[in-house]
Amino acid sequence: MLNQTYSAERESSAHTHREQDKKRETLLSYSLTMYLDSNLKIEVLSSLLGQIVQPYNEKGCVTSANILSVDDFHLYNLLGKAYVREFFIDEKDFFDPEYDYDFTDLSDSSQCMRGDELYERPKGWYRMALKVKGKYPDGNTWLGKKGWRSHSVPGEWPVSYHGTSLEGAKGIIRSHYTAGDRAMYGRGIYSTPDIHVADREDYAKTFTSKTTGKSYKVILQNRINPEKRVICQRSDYWLIPVDKEVSTKEEKQIVESSIRPYGILIKELNDDDGSDKDAGSLGGIIHSLFSAVNSLFS
Template sequence: MYLDSNLKIEVLSSLLGEIIKPYNEKRCGSKADILSVDEFHLYNLIGRRQAYVKEFFIDEKEFFDPKYDYDFTNLSDSSECKRGGELYERPKGWYRMALKVKGKYPDGDTWLGTDGWRSHSVPGEWPVSYHGTSHNGAKGIIKSHYKAGDGSVHGRGIYSTPDIHVAEREEYAETFTSKTTGKCYKVILQNRINPENREVCQRSDYWLVPVHGRASAEEERQIVESSIRPYGILIKEINEEGDDDDGEINVMEAVMRMTKCLLKIKGQMRSQVNQDKN
């Protein structure tokens, strides 16, 4: 998948629900008007942005980190991977636009792990989670209460999931039609989450970073930056009905697995009958 500058700007506009413009020093004036990666994180995770930001401008060179982009759209490798000691299902069918987060935090870059392909975890890195970006559903975000599993209340905080198939559901993932390409896309965030600040909900496919209701704006910022850090925006082309080829493949794979399982059971039963006859 090829993402030109216009499509990247459209992706950000869809995520923020605001018109984004590329920064141009001659037209935009002060650099204070530029939306930083920090502000983007806070806006998406807790719905908050600095009051001084009157318009959204993006300096792509400071916002994106193309050398860490990755095209998973035709991924065929199904090797088991781990990140931060947790299973990591690589986002097959998606394209990752990497955000410029290297060197951004005072505790260094250990949370990202080492560069390059590997199937194993490395010491100090954080697990991967995915975050829905829909304005109507999970725009992340801070929920007053959240019920999962059998209805237990897990509390206020930022929810994400290690299961990309959960994050890409229609009620969670943002979708938009590009004016640049005329195609429809689905968008979610790829994060690293601090295992020390994460709670695993009763439904293990939901992870919570608790944020108490009395937290100030600055305290919320500190909790976010020390607990959950988006490092990529995932985008996937879908058809007009909202389904994607990957979904069809997953259904077919499930049917095939079930068929094999039934055939195996049938074979075992037949073998048992033959033994009984003997």
């Protein structure tokens, strides 16, 4: 009788674990389906740039000047110099799903290193990988090696994060991430190795999706050149110095050789997050623009 009771309890426990595994698999499948949706990806890019982005259609009348490359997206986000009213992207040339990673239910607390710096993995986020392999003349060493590892490899760059809030003049992330005179520790490009700093409301971009009806936060995940990075007095602020006397061409060269976004992190907002869920809407963008302009006269 005792053996029968033990057997029944063990069978019940195994059943519970199977149900939990099925639930995790269902959630993972839902997460992958949602974040791989082409329409959601288009909305993410539109919210980050604050401009219209459409899928590229070869049959449509689109000039090459309107096709958004990963390189241009990188520069527009860091320097805020996009003058094209409407962009088009070819998804297969822009995103690299092979390197996507689902951190939303991360339970592994192992300490990781990247570029000989502590890498705090973005628990709770999903990474949409950008197609950056082979984009730079110095090769792909800055990215390190593919796959799980806790250690650094020679030549790779540390990881940093930044948001793109238009109201970022208050702190680490400035308006459109533009290099400007009012930066806290000098003129240049700021990012942070601390995902929690980048996650703060003032720094992360938020928007509400027409595709899913849900609200999201968005942050860029970068690699940063340790030879060109300055660690500020606050060690969770990293700076790429940019002198205001440099030309536009020189500024572009500094950016491309110093900090490179390789993934877009996205996280679904809950009702208790307390974030501005309309920041990605037209009204939210106008409000942010007003706030940014108003800050110039503060």
